[in-house]
Amino acid sequence: MPIAPPLRRRPLPFLAALALIVALLLIPAPGSLSVVATRWLASAGSGIAHVEVVSELGLMLLAAATIAAGLLAWFRHPERRARLGASAVGVVAAYAASEVAKFLFAQPRPCTRWPSQTECPPAGDWSLPSNHAALAFGAAVVIAVAVERAWLSWAVVALATLLAVGRVAQGVHYVHDVALGAAFGLVIPAAFAAAAVALRRARTREHERRDARDAPLP
Structure with missing residues:
Protein backbone atom coordinates (compact mmCIF):
# COMPACT_ATOMS: atom_id res chain seq x y z
CA MET A 1 0.00 0.00 0.00
CA PRO A 2 1.51 3.38 -0.97
CA ILE A 3 2.31 5.75 1.85
CA ALA A 4 0.87 9.25 1.43
CA PRO A 5 3.57 11.88 1.99
CA PRO A 6 2.75 14.26 4.85
CA LEU A 7 0.61 17.22 3.80
CA ARG A 8 0.48 16.08 0.14
CA ARG A 9 -3.30 15.85 0.12
CA ARG A 10 -3.86 18.89 2.34
CA PRO A 11 -1.04 21.29 1.42
CA LEU A 12 -2.88 24.50 0.61
CA PRO A 13 -3.00 26.16 4.07
CA PHE A 14 0.68 25.39 4.65
CA LEU A 15 1.72 26.59 1.20
CA ALA A 16 -0.26 29.79 1.75
CA ALA A 17 1.43 30.30 5.13
CA LEU A 18 4.88 29.70 3.63
CA ALA A 19 4.18 32.14 0.80
CA LEU A 20 3.21 34.82 3.32
CA ILE A 21 6.31 34.08 5.41
CA VAL A 22 8.59 34.40 2.37
CA ALA A 23 6.92 37.68 1.45
CA LEU A 24 7.35 39.09 4.95
CA LEU A 25 11.00 38.04 5.15
CA LEU A 26 12.19 38.90 1.63
CA ILE A 27 10.11 41.67 0.09
CA PRO A 28 11.75 45.06 0.79
CA ALA A 29 9.67 48.12 1.59
CA PRO A 30 10.47 51.76 2.39
CA GLY A 31 11.12 52.14 6.08
CA SER A 32 11.24 48.35 6.58
CA LEU A 33 7.94 46.53 6.17
CA SER A 34 8.53 44.56 9.37
CA VAL A 35 9.25 47.60 11.54
CA VAL A 36 6.34 49.61 10.15
CA ALA A 37 3.92 46.70 10.61
CA THR A 38 5.28 46.01 14.08
CA ARG A 39 4.78 49.57 15.25
CA TRP A 40 1.24 49.61 13.86
CA LEU A 41 0.28 46.30 15.47
CA ALA A 42 1.91 47.17 18.79
CA SER A 43 0.09 50.51 18.81
CA ALA A 44 -3.20 48.76 18.11
CA GLY A 45 -2.44 46.14 20.76
CA SER A 46 -1.73 48.78 23.39
CA GLY A 47 -5.44 49.62 23.37
CA ILE A 48 -6.53 46.03 24.02
CA ALA A 49 -6.68 44.92 27.64
CA HIS A 50 -4.82 41.68 28.37
CA VAL A 51 -3.67 41.33 24.76
CA GLU A 52 -1.12 38.75 25.91
CA VAL A 53 -3.97 36.30 26.58
CA VAL A 54 -4.38 35.83 22.79
CA SER A 55 -1.00 34.20 22.33
CA GLU A 56 -0.91 32.28 25.61
CA LEU A 57 -4.42 30.87 25.23
CA GLY A 58 -3.77 30.09 21.57
CA LEU A 59 -0.64 28.13 22.44
CA MET A 60 -2.49 26.15 25.12
CA LEU A 61 -5.30 25.33 22.69
CA LEU A 62 -2.83 24.16 20.06
CA ALA A 63 -0.96 22.05 22.63
CA ALA A 64 -4.19 20.40 23.76
CA ALA A 65 -5.29 19.80 20.16
CA THR A 66 -1.90 18.32 19.30
CA ILE A 67 -2.05 15.85 22.18
CA ALA A 68 -5.66 14.86 21.39
CA ALA A 69 -5.04 14.49 17.64
CA GLY A 70 -1.79 12.61 18.22
CA LEU A 71 -3.36 10.09 20.61
CA LEU A 72 -6.35 9.58 18.32
CA ALA A 73 -4.16 8.94 15.28
CA TRP A 74 -1.71 6.75 17.22
CA PHE A 75 -4.40 4.27 18.25
CA ARG A 76 -6.81 4.51 15.31
CA HIS A 77 -4.33 4.87 12.44
CA PRO A 78 -1.17 2.85 13.13
CA GLU A 79 0.05 3.53 9.58
CA ARG A 80 0.53 7.20 10.55
CA ARG A 81 2.69 6.51 13.60
CA ALA A 82 6.08 6.88 11.89
CA ARG A 83 5.40 10.28 10.36
CA LEU A 84 3.44 11.41 13.41
CA GLY A 85 6.34 10.60 15.75
CA ALA A 86 8.84 12.15 13.33
CA SER A 87 6.86 15.38 13.04
CA ALA A 88 6.61 15.60 16.85
CA VAL A 89 10.39 15.21 17.12
CA GLY A 90 10.62 17.87 14.42
CA VAL A 91 8.77 20.34 16.66
CA VAL A 92 11.42 19.79 19.34
CA ALA A 93 14.12 20.32 16.71
CA ALA A 94 12.39 23.50 15.51
CA TYR A 95 12.32 24.86 19.05
CA ALA A 96 16.01 24.01 19.51
CA ALA A 97 16.86 25.68 16.20
CA SER A 98 14.90 28.75 17.27
CA GLU A 99 16.85 28.95 20.53
CA VAL A 100 20.17 28.67 18.68
CA ALA A 101 19.09 31.35 16.22
CA LYS A 102 18.15 33.68 19.08
CA PHE A 103 21.67 33.37 20.45
CA LEU A 104 23.23 33.97 17.02
CA PHE A 105 21.09 36.99 16.07
CA ALA A 106 20.94 38.49 19.59
CA GLN A 107 18.27 40.95 18.48
CA PRO A 108 16.66 43.09 21.23
CA ARG A 109 12.88 43.04 21.46
CA PRO A 110 10.80 45.93 20.10
CA CYS A 111 9.52 46.70 23.60
CA THR A 112 13.04 47.88 24.42
CA ARG A 113 12.58 50.61 21.78
CA TRP A 114 8.91 51.54 22.20
CA PRO A 115 6.50 51.38 25.14
CA SER A 116 4.27 48.33 25.31
CA GLN A 117 1.27 47.35 27.40
CA THR A 118 2.83 44.12 28.67
CA GLU A 119 6.02 43.63 30.64
CA CYS A 120 9.11 43.47 28.44
CA PRO A 121 11.24 40.32 28.85
CA PRO A 122 14.62 40.92 30.51
CA ALA A 123 17.77 41.78 28.59
CA GLY A 124 19.31 38.69 27.02
CA ASP A 125 15.90 37.19 26.22
CA TRP A 126 16.27 37.85 22.51
CA SER A 127 13.57 38.49 19.95
CA LEU A 128 14.53 36.77 16.68
CA PRO A 129 12.98 34.27 15.98
CA SER A 130 9.77 33.75 17.95
CA ASN A 131 9.64 30.50 19.92
CA HIS A 132 5.87 30.86 20.27
CA ALA A 133 5.48 30.98 16.48
CA ALA A 134 7.82 28.01 16.00
CA LEU A 135 5.84 25.91 18.48
CA ALA A 136 2.45 27.04 17.15
CA PHE A 137 3.15 26.28 13.51
CA GLY A 138 4.98 23.09 14.45
CA ALA A 139 1.85 21.99 16.32
CA ALA A 140 -0.21 22.78 13.21
CA VAL A 141 1.97 20.43 11.17
CA VAL A 142 1.65 17.62 13.73
CA ILE A 143 -2.15 18.02 13.84
CA ALA A 144 -2.35 17.96 10.03
CA VAL A 145 -0.22 14.80 9.88
CA ALA A 146 -2.36 13.16 12.57
CA VAL A 147 -5.82 14.04 11.29
CA GLU A 148 -5.46 14.70 7.53
CA ARG A 149 -8.52 16.93 7.26
CA ALA A 150 -8.36 20.08 5.12
CA TRP A 151 -10.75 22.11 7.28
CA LEU A 152 -8.73 21.33 10.41
CA SER A 153 -5.47 22.27 8.69
CA TRP A 154 -6.95 25.66 7.81
CA ALA A 155 -8.24 26.09 11.36
CA VAL A 156 -4.94 25.33 13.10
CA VAL A 157 -2.94 27.48 10.66
CA ALA A 158 -5.38 30.35 11.31
CA LEU A 159 -5.01 29.87 15.07
CA ALA A 160 -1.21 29.76 14.81
CA GLY A 171 5.19 44.49 21.55
CA VAL A 172 7.52 41.57 22.33
CA HIS A 173 8.28 40.58 18.71
CA ALA A 193 7.86 13.61 8.65
CA ALA A 194 8.88 13.44 4.99
CA ALA A 195 12.14 11.75 5.98
CA ALA A 196 10.21 9.15 7.98
CA VAL A 197 7.98 8.45 4.97
CA ALA A 198 11.00 8.16 2.66
CA LEU A 199 12.72 5.77 5.07
CA ARG A 200 9.62 3.60 5.35
CA ARG A 201 9.27 3.49 1.58
CA ALA A 202 12.91 2.50 1.19
CA ARG A 203 12.45 -0.33 3.70
CA THR A 204 9.29 -1.49 1.94
CA ARG A 205 11.09 -1.60 -1.43
CA GLU A 206 14.01 -3.48 0.13
CA HIS A 207 11.64 -6.08 1.62
CA GLU A 208 9.89 -6.46 -1.73
CA ARG A 209 13.23 -7.00 -3.49
CA ARG A 210 14.22 -9.61 -0.93
CA ASP A 211 10.90 -11.39 -1.27
CA ALA A 212 11.22 -11.39 -5.04
CA ARG A 213 14.80 -12.69 -4.86
CA ASP A 214 13.90 -15.45 -2.40
CA ALA A 215 10.73 -16.54 -4.16
CA PRO A 216 11.00 -20.05 -5.70
CA LEU A 217 11.29 -20.22 -9.46
CA PRO A 218 8.22 -21.54 -11.30
Whole structure:
Protein backbone atom coordinates (compact mmCIF):
# COMPACT_ATOMS: atom_id res chain seq x y z
CA MET A 1 0.00 0.00 0.00
CA PRO A 2 1.51 3.38 -0.97
CA ILE A 3 2.31 5.75 1.85
CA ALA A 4 0.87 9.25 1.43
CA PRO A 5 3.57 11.88 1.99
CA PRO A 6 2.75 14.26 4.85
CA LEU A 7 0.61 17.22 3.80
CA ARG A 8 0.48 16.08 0.14
CA ARG A 9 -3.30 15.85 0.12
CA ARG A 10 -3.86 18.89 2.34
CA PRO A 11 -1.04 21.29 1.42
CA LEU A 12 -2.88 24.50 0.61
CA PRO A 13 -3.00 26.16 4.07
CA PHE A 14 0.68 25.39 4.65
CA LEU A 15 1.72 26.59 1.20
CA ALA A 16 -0.26 29.79 1.75
CA ALA A 17 1.43 30.30 5.13
CA LEU A 18 4.88 29.70 3.63
CA ALA A 19 4.18 32.14 0.80
CA LEU A 20 3.21 34.82 3.32
CA ILE A 21 6.31 34.08 5.41
CA VAL A 22 8.59 34.40 2.37
CA ALA A 23 6.92 37.68 1.45
CA LEU A 24 7.35 39.09 4.95
CA LEU A 25 11.00 38.04 5.15
CA LEU A 26 12.19 38.90 1.63
CA ILE A 27 10.11 41.67 0.09
CA PRO A 28 11.75 45.06 0.79
CA ALA A 29 9.67 48.12 1.59
CA PRO A 30 10.47 51.76 2.39
CA GLY A 31 11.12 52.14 6.08
CA SER A 32 11.24 48.35 6.58
CA LEU A 33 7.94 46.53 6.17
CA SER A 34 8.53 44.56 9.37
CA VAL A 35 9.25 47.60 11.54
CA VAL A 36 6.34 49.61 10.15
CA ALA A 37 3.92 46.70 10.61
CA THR A 38 5.28 46.01 14.08
CA ARG A 39 4.78 49.57 15.25
CA TRP A 40 1.24 49.61 13.86
CA LEU A 41 0.28 46.30 15.47
CA ALA A 42 1.91 47.17 18.79
CA SER A 43 0.09 50.51 18.81
CA ALA A 44 -3.20 48.76 18.11
CA GLY A 45 -2.44 46.14 20.76
CA SER A 46 -1.73 48.78 23.39
CA GLY A 47 -5.44 49.62 23.37
CA ILE A 48 -6.53 46.03 24.02
CA ALA A 49 -6.68 44.92 27.64
CA HIS A 50 -4.82 41.68 28.37
CA VAL A 51 -3.67 41.33 24.76
CA GLU A 52 -1.12 38.75 25.91
CA VAL A 53 -3.97 36.30 26.58
CA VAL A 54 -4.38 35.83 22.79
CA SER A 55 -1.00 34.20 22.33
CA GLU A 56 -0.91 32.28 25.61
CA LEU A 57 -4.42 30.87 25.23
CA GLY A 58 -3.77 30.09 21.57
CA LEU A 59 -0.64 28.13 22.44
CA MET A 60 -2.49 26.15 25.12
CA LEU A 61 -5.30 25.33 22.69
CA LEU A 62 -2.83 24.16 20.06
CA ALA A 63 -0.96 22.05 22.63
CA ALA A 64 -4.19 20.40 23.76
CA ALA A 65 -5.29 19.80 20.16
CA THR A 66 -1.90 18.32 19.30
CA ILE A 67 -2.05 15.85 22.18
CA ALA A 68 -5.66 14.86 21.39
CA ALA A 69 -5.04 14.49 17.64
CA GLY A 70 -1.79 12.61 18.22
CA LEU A 71 -3.36 10.09 20.61
CA LEU A 72 -6.35 9.58 18.32
CA ALA A 73 -4.16 8.94 15.28
CA TRP A 74 -1.71 6.75 17.22
CA PHE A 75 -4.40 4.27 18.25
CA ARG A 76 -6.81 4.51 15.31
CA HIS A 77 -4.33 4.87 12.44
CA PRO A 78 -1.17 2.85 13.13
CA GLU A 79 0.05 3.53 9.58
CA ARG A 80 0.53 7.20 10.55
CA ARG A 81 2.69 6.51 13.60
CA ALA A 82 6.08 6.88 11.89
CA ARG A 83 5.40 10.28 10.36
CA LEU A 84 3.44 11.41 13.41
CA GLY A 85 6.34 10.60 15.75
CA ALA A 86 8.84 12.15 13.33
CA SER A 87 6.86 15.38 13.04
CA ALA A 88 6.61 15.60 16.85
CA VAL A 89 10.39 15.21 17.12
CA GLY A 90 10.62 17.87 14.42
CA VAL A 91 8.77 20.34 16.66
CA VAL A 92 11.42 19.79 19.34
CA ALA A 93 14.12 20.32 16.71
CA ALA A 94 12.39 23.50 15.51
CA TYR A 95 12.32 24.86 19.05
CA ALA A 96 16.01 24.01 19.51
CA ALA A 97 16.86 25.68 16.20
CA SER A 98 14.90 28.75 17.27
CA GLU A 99 16.85 28.95 20.53
CA VAL A 100 20.17 28.67 18.68
CA ALA A 101 19.09 31.35 16.22
CA LYS A 102 18.15 33.68 19.08
CA PHE A 103 21.67 33.37 20.45
CA LEU A 104 23.23 33.97 17.02
CA PHE A 105 21.09 36.99 16.07
CA ALA A 106 20.94 38.49 19.59
CA GLN A 107 18.27 40.95 18.48
CA PRO A 108 16.66 43.09 21.23
CA ARG A 109 12.88 43.04 21.46
CA PRO A 110 10.80 45.93 20.10
CA CYS A 111 9.52 46.70 23.60
CA THR A 112 13.04 47.88 24.42
CA ARG A 113 12.58 50.61 21.78
CA TRP A 114 8.91 51.54 22.20
CA PRO A 115 6.50 51.38 25.14
CA SER A 116 4.27 48.33 25.31
CA GLN A 117 1.27 47.35 27.40
CA THR A 118 2.83 44.12 28.67
CA GLU A 119 6.02 43.63 30.64
CA CYS A 120 9.11 43.47 28.44
CA PRO A 121 11.24 40.32 28.85
CA PRO A 122 14.62 40.92 30.51
CA ALA A 123 17.77 41.78 28.59
CA GLY A 124 19.31 38.69 27.02
CA ASP A 125 15.90 37.19 26.22
CA TRP A 126 16.27 37.85 22.51
CA SER A 127 13.57 38.49 19.95
CA LEU A 128 14.53 36.77 16.68
CA PRO A 129 12.98 34.27 15.98
CA SER A 130 9.77 33.75 17.95
CA ASN A 131 9.64 30.50 19.92
CA HIS A 132 5.87 30.86 20.27
CA ALA A 133 5.48 30.98 16.48
CA ALA A 134 7.82 28.01 16.00
CA LEU A 135 5.84 25.91 18.48
CA ALA A 136 2.45 27.04 17.15
CA PHE A 137 3.15 26.28 13.51
CA GLY A 138 4.98 23.09 14.45
CA ALA A 139 1.85 21.99 16.32
CA ALA A 140 -0.21 22.78 13.21
CA VAL A 141 1.97 20.43 11.17
CA VAL A 142 1.65 17.62 13.73
CA ILE A 143 -2.15 18.02 13.84
CA ALA A 144 -2.35 17.96 10.03
CA VAL A 145 -0.22 14.80 9.88
CA ALA A 146 -2.36 13.16 12.57
CA VAL A 147 -5.82 14.04 11.29
CA GLU A 148 -5.46 14.70 7.53
CA ARG A 149 -8.52 16.93 7.26
CA ALA A 150 -8.36 20.08 5.12
CA TRP A 151 -10.75 22.11 7.28
CA LEU A 152 -8.73 21.33 10.41
CA SER A 153 -5.47 22.27 8.69
CA TRP A 154 -6.95 25.66 7.81
CA ALA A 155 -8.24 26.09 11.36
CA VAL A 156 -4.94 25.33 13.10
CA VAL A 157 -2.94 27.48 10.66
CA ALA A 158 -5.38 30.35 11.31
CA LEU A 159 -5.01 29.87 15.07
CA ALA A 160 -1.21 29.76 14.81
CA THR A 161 -1.30 32.95 12.72
CA LEU A 162 -3.52 34.68 15.30
CA LEU A 163 -1.08 33.66 18.02
CA ALA A 164 1.85 35.08 16.03
CA VAL A 165 0.00 38.37 15.43
CA GLY A 166 -0.78 38.49 19.15
CA ARG A 167 2.94 38.32 19.98
CA VAL A 168 3.58 41.33 17.74
CA ALA A 169 0.60 43.20 19.22
CA GLN A 170 2.10 42.62 22.67
CA GLY A 171 5.19 44.49 21.55
CA VAL A 172 7.52 41.57 22.33
CA HIS A 173 8.28 40.58 18.71
CA TYR A 174 8.80 42.13 15.31
CA VAL A 175 6.84 40.79 12.36
CA HIS A 176 9.99 39.17 10.93
CA ASP A 177 10.55 37.42 14.29
CA VAL A 178 7.26 35.56 14.08
CA ALA A 179 7.71 34.95 10.35
CA LEU A 180 11.07 33.24 10.88
CA GLY A 181 9.74 31.29 13.87
CA ALA A 182 6.78 30.16 11.77
CA ALA A 183 9.15 29.05 9.01
CA PHE A 184 11.07 26.91 11.50
CA GLY A 185 7.82 25.46 12.83
CA LEU A 186 6.48 24.60 9.37
CA VAL A 187 9.57 23.39 7.55
CA ILE A 188 11.47 21.37 10.16
CA PRO A 189 8.63 19.12 11.41
CA ALA A 190 7.40 18.60 7.82
CA ALA A 191 10.95 17.65 6.77
CA PHE A 192 11.20 15.16 9.63
CA ALA A 193 7.86 13.61 8.65
CA ALA A 194 8.88 13.44 4.99
CA ALA A 195 12.14 11.75 5.98
CA ALA A 196 10.21 9.15 7.98
CA VAL A 197 7.98 8.45 4.97
CA ALA A 198 11.00 8.16 2.66
CA LEU A 199 12.72 5.77 5.07
CA ARG A 200 9.62 3.60 5.35
CA ARG A 201 9.27 3.49 1.58
CA ALA A 202 12.91 2.50 1.19
CA ARG A 203 12.45 -0.33 3.70
CA THR A 204 9.29 -1.49 1.94
CA ARG A 205 11.09 -1.60 -1.43
CA GLU A 206 14.01 -3.48 0.13
CA HIS A 207 11.64 -6.08 1.62
CA GLU A 208 9.89 -6.46 -1.73
CA ARG A 209 13.23 -7.00 -3.49
CA ARG A 210 14.22 -9.61 -0.93
CA ASP A 211 10.90 -11.39 -1.27
CA ALA A 212 11.22 -11.39 -5.04
CA ARG A 213 14.80 -12.69 -4.86
CA ASP A 214 13.90 -15.45 -2.40
CA ALA A 215 10.73 -16.54 -4.16
CA PRO A 216 11.00 -20.05 -5.70
CA LEU A 217 11.29 -20.22 -9.46
CA PRO A 218 8.22 -21.54 -11.30
